[in-house]
Amino acid sequence: MERKRGYHSAQRGCCGLKRMRFVALLLVLVLAAGCGKKSDWRSREVNMIDDNYRTWYEIFVYSFCDSDGDGIGDLKGVISKLDYIEELGFNGIWLMPIMPSTTYHKYDVKDYEAIDPEYGTMEDFDTLVEECSKRGIKLILDLVLNHTSSKHPWFVAAYDYLKGLGPDEEPSVEECPYYEYYNFVKGNPSSDTWYRVGTTDYYYEGGFWSEMPDVNFGSEALRREFESIIDFWMAKGVGGFRLDAVKEFYSGYATKNIEVLSWVNNYVKSVNPSAYMVGEAWEGLGVYAQYYASGIDSFFNFDFGDSNGRIVKTLTYTGESNNAQAYAKALVKVQDTIRGYREDAIDAPFLVNHDMGRAAGCLRYDERKIKMSAAMNVLMSGSAFVYYGEEIGMTGSGKDENKRAPMFWTTDSRVGGMTKGPADMEPQENRFASANDQMENKDSIYNFYKDTILLRNQNPEIARGTVARLEAVTDGDIAAISKEYNGQKIYLLYNLSETDEKKVELSKSEYGYKEIAGYLSVDGGEVKLSGDTITMPAYSVVVLK
Ligand SMILES: [Ca+2]
Ligand SMILES: [Ca+2]
Structure with a gap:
């Protein structure tokens, strides 16, 4: 998992490994400068927050x-x-x-x-x-x-109790407390979600199914x-x-x-x-x-x-x-x-x-x-x-x-x-x-x-941020929103065009973002930021931070 990988890599590189790390860093810098490639957003650390936005x-x-x-x-x-x-x-x-x-x-x-x-x-x-x-x-x-199962002991007890009542006897909660756990009525309610208790005059509610009697929250x-x-x-x-x-x-x-x-x-x-x-x-x-x-x-x-x-x-x-x-x-x-x-x-x-x-x-x-x-x-x-x-x-x-x-x-x-x-x-x-x-x-x-x-x-802002639409940028193909959480604002741009690459202008100084925090594109193409221009392949999403 990324979280563990990030943690462990931070632990490495101490003491005797210092020089090796320096050489490796130089190598990475040279390579990065050489081919102009930025590191993959996937290598960034995760930021898990222990709350209910999961x-x-x-x-x-x-x-x-x-x-x-x-x-x-x-x-x-x-x-x-x-x-x-x-x-x-x-x-x-x-x-x-x-x-x-x-x-x-x-x-x-x-x-x-x-x-x-x-x-x-x-x-x-x-x-x-x-x-x-x-x-x-x-x-x-x-x-x-x-509802419970009709085989739940509460229902079985209530059902058997009503079945055993004499013709002139009224049910009593003292005798069978489970009688009031369900919706029983005397007399046929003439509804296809009510079912008869044996051959008695009592009926119970089973909104989903006869074998799922509805309970009585009263x-x-x-x-x-x-x-x-x-x-x-x-x-x-x-x-x-x-x-x-x-x-x-x-x-x-x-x-x-x-x-x-x-x-x-x-x-x-x-x-x-x-x-x-x-x-x-x-x-x-x-x-x-x-x-x-x-x-x-x-x-x-x-x-x-x-x-x-x-x-x-x-x-x-x-x-x-x-x-x-x-x-x-x-x-x-x-x-x-x-x-x-x-x-x-x-x-x-x-x-x-x-x-x-x-x-x-x-x-x-x-x-x-x-x-x-x-x-x-x-x-x-x-x-x-x-x-x-x-x-x-x-x-x-x-x-x-x-x-x-x-x-x-x-x-x-x-x-x-x-x-x-x-x-x-x-x-x-x-x-x-x-x-x-x-x-x-x-x-x-x-x-x-x-x-x-x-x-x-x-990016914890994705789950927790307050959403606002960027009216200046959103159109028929581009859905652009901001999400603000804990004073940090990020931008999500969705290119919902199935076929077309799109170029979106979003001023860094006006909107206060620095870079691409990560992106997804269904064909694997790259989302690029050059100046204030974001180039998005068809069906892609980018997070700007
Ligand atoms: Ca098994
Ligand atoms: Ca119910």
Whole structure:
């Protein structure tokens, strides 16, 4: 990893090595003068800050890496790939649910304080936490509060209790406290999301599925249960939570959902003020932004992600509303909108997640566009999320199982931790090379992702800076923004033209920058600065500092 390399090289060269270092320095100077080459921006030091503006890797454990040959990914598999994740530059991991469940995806939890045996043991989990912490990686868990599994002991007890009631008996919380943990009603609500309890007059709400009964947040006893579950995981060193389906706590009632979120957030922060919380409110900006009033650090940016989101639209649609100017304006708008609800809101941009078709398909397997989409996502302000396999342009669309296909480590399925994938998955044909092969190719999607995250890690302003559009420079092809953090201002210029090299004039004296801090270009061409003129190849991004 760059961080270690930079650190170690600073330690070398003392005492007896002084003369050798001097000679080497001379040699470098002579060579540099001779061919006019500046040193590669990649050799600059990273500047990691231990806060919640991170670069997160979303892992579906089932399909990620198998350690014991049963074809199902597991926690030991994740541990074995932490070096891979760290090498890419990620400093956060979101694990999709790992608790015992009846389904392969595990969003229906049977026991909130255990590990699904398919994934391993609690001891494996403790090791994972320890190994993450050694690497400065914050680990967050997917916490499914909206519903439990119908096999959860709370629901089983409540269901059996209602089934056993006599025709004239009323349910009582004294007799069965779990009755109030869920949304039971007497009489048929005539809705396709309500299900009958046996042959009784009672019905329960299952907004997603009959086997995922919705809980009742009106129950104080239920809230105490969830608080003790949060205590359990935080005592294990978990760095926070990703909250599933937050707009369904009370479907259609944002104010009530925000109250539930405030309670969860306040509780988590009372245990650990630096914990990180990110919520899934699958709505447009205008709606999800208001959820920031709950105090939750981040909500996923559904305006920029997905096949119809801002990033894919900018790369694949034409017209003024999808050009570079519109992109730059949208970056400012998302920031201003969420900050309107909370000054310290942290945007959570992502390109796709486990519920969406993968970017490679959205971008018609165009490698240049895939690389550009990586830069557009990862260079956004806030906490950027990358779904496993996106860094190698994996395939997957259509039914949900296809979007959660085996991480493509290697073409030899007998080695290297390859999993078999969900049972109902259709065979997926990956158009780009395996992770192992892409790591060896400097022009691969993998190495583009790695460079992009490195650029983010070298310049803390990229994640943390306040965005403003440079109106004088932004046009249909060039999106130009500044990001200001801690009194330091940097500039990001995106050449979003698919075909044309662009020359941009940006006065050093007026804008107060000195040099190119780093750049990305999908074809490998150089971004050059000469005087006040920046020359950018088609599909490139430059950071000026
Ligand atoms: Ca396994
Ligand atoms: Ca609900």
